[in-house]
Amino acid sequence: MKVFRNNELMLEQSVVTIGAFDGIHRGHQALIERAVNRAKELAVPSVVYTFNPPPRAFFQNQMVLTNVGEKISFIKKMKVDYVIIADFNEHYASRSPEAFLQELKVLNPQEAWVGPDFNFGKGKRGTAADLSAMFQTFTHPPIKCSKGETISSTRIRNLLCKQEAQLANELLGRNLFKKIL
């Protein structure tokens, strides 16, 4: 797997998935796996486009579940061809949805894969519908836990605050956090 910053990579074809992917929980894993499988079927490279720090850490000072190094090594295990790590700062976050779509164009995505409630661009104005106006876009159904609730990084952060490491690990699909005694 090759690692790039944004604006460094150009591809003739690709399948792209986009998101903060903090923790790479079971929902993220399902989405990335789907994108990788589609890329294999189409015989084109797979790309994970992500951000450092995660936007919620930047804007809301929220806890980071996996630092950028951990995130890259986990994505690598999922047989992704390229990962793009965009420096998420004030300048980057002020870019419009249209500017972000222009940036994605150089990856020539045959397909873009996102999950439920995906948004992008200044003020979170861009939606999956905007993405689909430019690229063939697919929305992965939400992956839920055994209780039927959608898995999210926010939920995992809340569980860790309540010291429920075991349940957090269940949603992550791996033992990332140790039980605090």
Ligand SMILES: Cc1cc2nc3c(=O)[nH]c(=O)nc-3n(C[C@H](O)[C@H](O)[C@H](O)COP(=O)(O)O)c2cc1C
């Ligand atoms: C160019 C760009 C600008 C963004 N600007 C903002 C912003 O102003 N406020 C915000 O809360 N998030 C902003 N974000 C983050 C998105 O809301 C969102 O977190 C990101 O696209 C990842 O999607 P996900 O949270 O579903 O993983 C921006 C994202 C991009 C790509």
Ligand SMILES: Nc1ncnc2c1ncn2[C@@H]1O[C@H](COP(=O)(O)OP(=O)(O)OP(=O)(O)O)[C@@H](O)[C@H]1O
């Ligand atoms: N449970 C899930 N099932 C399928 N896709 C998901 C799930 N959770 C997030 N995604 C998708 O994964 C990508 C990255 O999402 P993101 O990092 O915002 O996850 P999140 O768990 O919703 O995070 P947060 O709670 O911090 O908002 C997005 O395209 C998002 O729609």
